[in-house]
Amino acid sequence: MFAYGWCVRVAIAIVVVSMTDAASAQDKSDENPVVRELVQQNAQLREEVDLLKSRVTLLEARDKTGPTQSSQATPSEITPSPSGEPPSSETQTPDTPAVSAQAVAMGGHTMEIPGGPALKIRGFLDFNFGSGTVANPLIYPLYPPTIPPTPVHSTFQLGEFDLFLSSRLSNSLSFLSEVVFGSDATNFWGIDVERAQLSYKPSDYFEISAGRMHTAIGFYNTAFHHGTWFQTATGRPFMYYFEDSGGILPVHEVGVSATGRVPNSGRLNLRWIAEVSNGLASSGAANGAQPVQNFLSDRNHKAFNLAASMKPDWVPGLQVGGNYYHDIREPLGPPHVENTIAGLYVVYITPVWEFLNELQVQRDRAEGSGKTFNTPLGYTQISRKFGKYRPYFRWQEVNVPSGDPLYSAVGRYEGPSAGLRFDFTDFSAFKIQYNRVYTRTSAPQNGVDGQVAFAF
Amino acid sequence: MRTNRNLHLAAILILAAACCVKTQAQDTQAVAVILRNDNPVNNLSLTELRRVLLGDRKYWSGSQRIILLMPKVGTPQRDAIMRLLHMSESDFQKSWLNKVYAGDADAPPAVVPTSGAAVSLVSDAPGAIALVPPTSVKGGVKIAKIDGLSPADSTYPLR
Numbered sequence: 001m002f003a004y005g006w007c008v009r010v011a012i013a014i015v016v017v018s019m020t021d022a023a024s025a026q027d028k029s030d031e032n033p034v035v036r037e038l039v040q041q042n043a044q045l046r047e048e049v050d051l052l053k054s055r056v057t058l059l060e061a062r063d064k065t066g067p068t069q070s071s072q073a074t075p076s077e078i079t080p081s082p083s084g085e086p087p088s089s090e091t092q093t094p095d096t097p098a099v100s101a102q103a104v105a106m107g108g109h110t111m112e113i114p115g116g117p118a119l120k121i122r123g124f125l126d127f128n129f130g131s132g133t134v135a136n137p138l139i140y141p142l143y144p145p146t147i148p149p150t151p152v153h154s155t156f157q158l159g160e161f162d163l164f165l166s167s168r169l170s171n172s173l174s175f176l177s178e179v180v181f182g183s184d185a186t187n188f189w190g191i192d193v194e195r196a197q198l199s200y201k202p203s204d205y206f207e208i209s210a211g212r213m214h215t216a217i218g219f220y221n222t223a224f225h226h227g228t229w230f231q232t233a234t235g236r237p238f239m240y241y242f243e244d245s246g247g248i249l250p251v252h253e254v255g256v257s258a259t260g261r262v263p264n265s266g267r268l269n270l271r272w273i274a275e276v277s278n279g280l281a282s283s284g285a286a287n288g289a290q291p292v293q294n295f296l297s298d299r300n301h302k303a304f305n306l307a308a309s310m311k312p313d314w315v316p317g318l319q320v321g322g323n324y325y326h327d328i329r330e331p332l333g334p335p336h337v338e339n340t341i342a343g344l345y346v347v348y349i350t351p352v353w354e355f356l357n358e359l360q361v362q363r364d365r366a367e368g369s370g371k372t373f374n375t376p377l378g379y380t381q382i383s384r385k386f387g388k389y390r391p392y393f394r395w396q397e398v399n400v401p402s403g404d405p406l407y408s409a410v411g412r413y414e415g416p417s418a419g420l421r422f423d424f425t426d427f428s429a430f431k432i433q434y435n436r437v438y439t440r441t442s443a444p445q446n447g448v449d450g451q452v453a454f455a456f
Numbered sequence: 457m458r459t460n461r462n463l464h465l466a467a468i469l470i471l472a473a474a475c476c477v478k479t480q481a482q483d484t485q486a487v488a489v490i491l492r493n494d495n496p497v498n499n500l501s502l503t504e505l506r507r508v509l510l511g512d513r514k515y516w517s518g519s520q521r522i523i524l525l526m527p528k529v530g531t532p533q534r535d536a537i538m539r540l541l542h543m544s545e546s547d548f549q550k551s552w553l554n555k556v557y558a559g560d561a562d563a564p565p566a567v568v569p570t571s572g573a574a575v576s577l578v579s580d581a582p583g584a585i586a587l588v589p590p591t592s593v594k595g596g597v598k599i600a601k602i603d604g605l606s607p608a609d610s611t612y613p614l615r
Contacts, residue, residue: 120563122553168562171521176559199559204515209559222558230554267503311512313503351547426546455553 117167123456124227126159128234132435132447158183159451162194162226172202180226184245192244194226194252205260212294215253216273216307217323218358219345229453232354232383232390232421234433238398238413239360239377243280243291248362248400248407249341249377250325252292253277255302267313279303279327279339284406303327317350323360328367329406337405338365354392356381366405373404383421390421412440428454486607487536487614488590490578490597495520499601502540502613508585509537510551511561516583524565525574525586533571533587536614587614 112118131154161181168174178195197211214222220240224231241247255277262270278293279302309321325341343360359378365371376399383392397414400407419433431451438444489505491497497516500508507513508522515521527533529545538545552564568574574586579596590607593599605612 122557164557166556166562172519174562197559201514203519204513213559223554225557227557230550230557316506351543423546426549 117169119165119167122164124160124162124164124229124454125456126228126234126451126453128157128159128449128451130155130157130447130449133437133445159228159453160226164227172200174199174201178226197257203260205263206258207260208256208258210256212252212254212292213257215250215277215305215325216257216259216275217249217251217305217325217341218343218360219319219321219347219356220358221249221251227453227455228451229427229429229455231453232392232431233381233394233417233419234431234449234451234453237358237379237381237394237396239358239379239396243284246410248284248375248398248410249360250277250280250303250327253279253303253305254292254294262308265310269311269313271309271311273305273307273309273323275305275307276302277305279329282329282331282337299328299330301328315348317348317353319345319347319349321345331406335369335405336367338367339363339406352385354381354383354390364404364406371403373401375400375404375407388423390423391419392421393418412438414438415444425454427456428452485532485615486590486612487533487587488593488607489600489602489614490575490586490588490593491600492578492582492584493596493598495583495598497600498598499604501603505602505614506541509541511555511565514561520583523581523584525568525577525584526565527571527574527587528567528569533589537587540614 133153159182163179163181164176165179166174166176175198176195177193177197180192180194181189182192183189193212195211195213197209197213199207199209201207214225216222218240220237224236228235236242239247239249240251242251253275255275257273257275257277259271259273262272278297279299280291281289281293282298283289284291303326305323305325307321307323309319311319322344323342325339327339329337329339331337340363341360342363343358345356345358347357348355357378357380359376362375362377364373364375376397379394379396381392381394383390394417395415396417397412398410399412399414400410402408402411415435415437417433417435419431421429421431423429429452431449431453433449433451435447435449436444437447489500495516504513508524511524513522527537534545538548541548543551549564552561555561556563568577568586571588571592574588575592575594575597578584578586579594585600590599599606602612602614607614
């Protein structure tokens, strides 16, 4: 009897719970006809208001793109809300009517160009606390030709204050720039225009960009830029250190880059990349020189880089690629040096897993000597997401042989890093990372780095 | 007396099961992919749709730019997209932000507040694509098949 009663109660509860939605919806419609009609009218009016709002937005976008492109206006230009919510009066971008009203209120004293492009700004910042040797944090220069070696230290560090600016000039022409305010071991602030590129993208099969950009060497260098929030770890692998932080690869380039999908590549999803640039300064960062040749090249011939990648459809998340870079440096004194970089990468990235593997071999050959010096650079990194937590591990290596005509002072540094990333909001993360570094000339070094990185 | 009780219990349990099944079916309604009538595309593979949703494909054939209109957060259509991509809302937003940051996209896709507005915008904007309930489809737009299947098919993959 007790079991029967219990079963009936449970069954009735299931019925009640499962019918709650339907019942609540029906309650409204089952009321008297006047209420039902009012509810319907309300829903209809709300629908019409939403529709009118959307139409206004679309028409304004058309207006912004000018009469010649009115039929090509794209709503995607005008409601890039990172929260995924529709635009509200509080979140209007410079494209929206709120700014027009503001312009009127300010007597026209705004930077808005009627019918012209709008500038969008997003920022990234990281704040660190580290303890240990040069192994802390790994974004610190390991090979600073102009900075004395770093002693054991504990310190707070303000990382890169990164302003990302972008503007769409027309349907297929856009501009982006990354301006970074940052400090280093000297504690002075510096401002770097890390990227500034104008891109023309007429189709999926051809895009061309000119300016200063990240060289398409390997995967990490073009997948991640200066905002550390995007990166799982607290910093870049050794091999992709920026040039002014002791990196030996041409991470940045000033020149022209073209890319596109390979037609008819089907499920392989192939892409090609071809780049021509000034290359790095022949003397590198020696004597405090700026390694990236922004304005004047020290030689007339140009560096080139060819790369290809594939993202096969049958393994979502897998990307395989390779590159070949060639340059001839002309340092003062020594003979010219032929500098080539060839590499391969295999990465697998899903929302849960991240498995990155890259290897580059930099080959420096002093012309006339017949001697060639090969520098292997590589890393492997694996991480898995557990909710808001993502533990990770990385092993990395750079090993420049003694006698290399360009980078012999760098020597070898390799070692493991292990850490944990905690995304405490959708756009901010805390990371803690332990690093151990082995070098050719000193005892192993250790460091721990805590970092808060966020987008704003 | 005992037979009556058993019948009573069985009837209630069957009713409960039917209600659960109905609720589940309502949660997995088909989502239609709509394009403007003059778009030459009539069929998309799931892979192509994923590429469009992730911004990996930016143009239809030729130079017609794809305008992706995303449903509002919390709608069944948006949930179906996240299931298709095996992503959380946060992952999806981060993916698009990364795309913009890498220079691969100019902006994240627009969010349209209602299905009615999405239908209307798709009918207005060349190259637009949106995901809506099949019942909200009206004139000026067409439903693209996914892997050759339409929303009425039982094996339609986008639910």
